[in-house]
Amino acid sequence: MSLQPIAARRFLLRERGLGLAPKFLAMNWLFVLCVGLLAGVGYTALYSAAGGSPTPYANSQIFRFFGALLLMFAIAMVDIRVIAKFSWVAYALGILLLLVVMKFGHTGLGAKRWITVGGMEIQPSELMKLFLILALASYLHRASYERVANLLFLLPAVLIILLPVGLILKEPNLGTAIITALLGSTLLLGAGVRWWKFAILLALIAIAAPLIYHHLHAYQRARIITFLNPGSDPLGAGYNIIQSKIALGSGGFFGQGYLHGTQNQLNFLPEKQTDFVFTIIAEEFGFLGSVAVLALLASIIAIAFYIATTCTHQFGRLVALGIGTNFFLYCFVNLSMVMGLIPVGGVPLPLISYGGSALTAVMLGFGVLMSVHVHRDVTFASGDD
């Protein structure tokens, strides 16, 4: 092949990619800014959660964030096609970790969810969501729009979703299982699976719901009952929801002032540094602060969708959609939980809550998202094209 110099350059760009420095500059810096701002919000909230002290939460969390940020940058530099190539390995690793956690994981809050790797506690279900996105996107990447309509083609995709969902459900971790299933479904939807199939699926779930409820653990049922009537036992299971709502409501429009939220400072908020971190912001900065944080979170999702729609290859599109949706689901479940809209489940508010596992998983995903953005124009033919 003899090519013109410019064409040769395009070829190089498409086939080999850019150099490291141009790649780094090619990242979506608005997105990075939003991520950084959210980490700042997290630091602020955790400083307050400790009663106005950088220890024990804020400093160690921001430390983790910078570590995870470096990880994100590193992954962003990796060619998206390489990532796609390893997506099955990642998926297999995720399944393996879920099996390990079932066998050796340590128990917290009545469920085996955690394993310790090299002194770091990780929650495999968090990683699994990212790996599922990669594997599913990789599988769907190969399919043409017509083939997606084929039920036989869809069956493996559904199995790819159900395998980890089943394992997570077994931990048991109902919330993450539902989120994982929703995530997989969203990817199928993005890939072009026809709407009526989802309608059938929803009908099936509606039928199965009582059966599932029957098999739920006592604490899971308690959560649902508590959700339906939080006032029934104000110092028991409903306590969290009530205290959380009091914290939000007492914030008012302008908030009680930084470090002056009584609910927070007097420890009425349960797990305030982790799952209920949003109540600190809401109580101390009011509706104004809450909406600002909501807007930041929404920006992250919007940019992910922008990246998805501007990507030239299906793998990148689906991965960006999945990562954006995953982040959305985190926010949705956490915020709804805090506001007493859905039953309480151990879902943190990403980038703000204290804890390393979710942060690492989310930032890994953001690294992949940045890689999609950087490599949006690479030649990455789908199987049928």
Added chain:
Amino acid sequence: MQRDNQHRNAFTRRALLIGAGQLAVFTAIGARLYNLQVSQHGKYALMAKQNAISERLTAPRRGLITDRFGATLAGNQQHWRALFMQALAPDPQAVLDNFTKLVPLSVAERVRITADLADRPGYIPVMLKDYLDWPDMAAIEVNTPNLPGVIVEVGTSRIYPLGPGLAHAVGYVARPNQAEVQAQPVLALPGMRIGRTGVEAAQDLLLRGSPGSVQTETNVHGQVVRNVAENPGTPGQTVTLALDAGLQSLAVQSLTKQAGAAVVLDTQTGEILAMASSPSFDPALFDKGVPTEIWDQWMANPAHPLENKATAGLFAPGSTFKPTAALAAMKKGALTADTILFCPGFLKLGDHIFWCDNHVAHGHITVTTALQVSCDVFFYQVALMTGIDDLAAMAHKLGIGTDLQLDIPGGAPGLVPTHRWARAQGIVWEPGSTVVQGIGQGYTQVTPLALATMIARIASGVAIGPHITRRIAGALQSGSLPGAWPALDIDDRHLAVVRQGLFEVVNTPAGTGYGARLTLPNVQMAGKTGTAQVRDDTGAEKGVNFNDETIPWVDRPNALFVAYAPVAAPRYAVAVVVEHGNWGSESAAPIAHDLITYALLHDPAGRDAPLPPQPTPLAAPA
């Protein structure tokens, strides 16, 4: 390429739909936030406040009781105490157990606490332990995490700087009993005391004040983080008494080792400048609860330390009644200044002989002389001439045998017999009974306060009412104003006759009170001795040697002395009763002398401010 575009367009469509759905969800969350944070803010803000702020009532500071110059007679002392807010403790019994490990509680205390916990409303803390010492307090503070709801606070206990010296007049406070708490729930507050006797009881409501409240911010464990707002309530009012602490101390000192009472009155206003009753007790003991062994001691003491003998001790007035008898006879017209009666040393009535003191014959004497030498036979005849009903009427007019409306509770009116009274009692009245009324024996019973009132009224000619409260919250009480009392409805000439007799008692060598005459220049005291038998009311035993050590203490006569000074312009009246003190001139008159001397030197009634320091030291409080 075209298929890829189709693929891409389909994805973009769906991504936009999904994105729109997610945006809708975020909007819904925002709306929910608006609903919670703005629309329902009031409701949740209140809930947050209730969450964090707990309010409890606190006992007000009890008002001070001071003497007329502001010296504290009843005050408050701070100490530590542990309270328990059961509403803040998830498991009150566990907290109680933890507390007991740190500060041992007796079984009785635990029973009381359990009972209190059961029936106190949540906003009233329950007393766990009062009068904590420092190590206990520190132990509790260190262990607060294990003691949710336990509050260590500064409490106050009642102190009485004069101690037993004023136990009767000022009274004491104690913990309210169950019935009182039920009637007035505010008394359930730890630290609330109720006045039981004396001024503490009489002015209890004013002294008590009204409770305050503390709003404390508590964390989720019920531990107090800080006090948000403190409303000290209304402290009790200060009650200023007419008493002069110096004079009081002297009165107490004078009666040491004796049983009896002494009262000093302002003859113009009826203010009680000193009122001592001996023996006494430590009034502060009631604040904590009197130990059983001390209570038993008090009960076993024949001299009745708990009784206020000044207002409730009933004694035969003996010869101190003679001025009253003289006034009664003069009012009836049976006696004048010039009437001469004969004293052969005895009076024979029927076949009964009534002796004069020491069987001495005083001969032909006037009423003035009869008072001076305390002739019994003269007053036997006066009594017969007057009759008991007129004697009683005069006695009542002078404050004897009548309710004096004293402003502290527990006083006894005493008794001066009348025919009507005798009939009511089923007593057959015989002339012999009338005879001894003239010398203050028989059925007549008076309190030292009544005697002081009597002599004050005779001295001033004003129908003063004795009272102990001078100011409440700074406001001078109407009775303490000069000119507040009406004139006695007694002829001035009669009073002059009696006053002359009383002057001669003290200021003439023949007078029975000559030994107690004042040694101050240009000022004289008038008075009357009294020696009242306690064993034989008839007077038949008169003349035995009272100093005979073989007579048991309780059978010896009571010694009395009433006096006023200065004779020229009476201001101070005093009555002293020394139980079983034998001759009034021996044991009671010297005390009266000392009190009058002190009063004249320091003139407490004439001042409203303490004297500047001076060479003559005030008697130091006990």
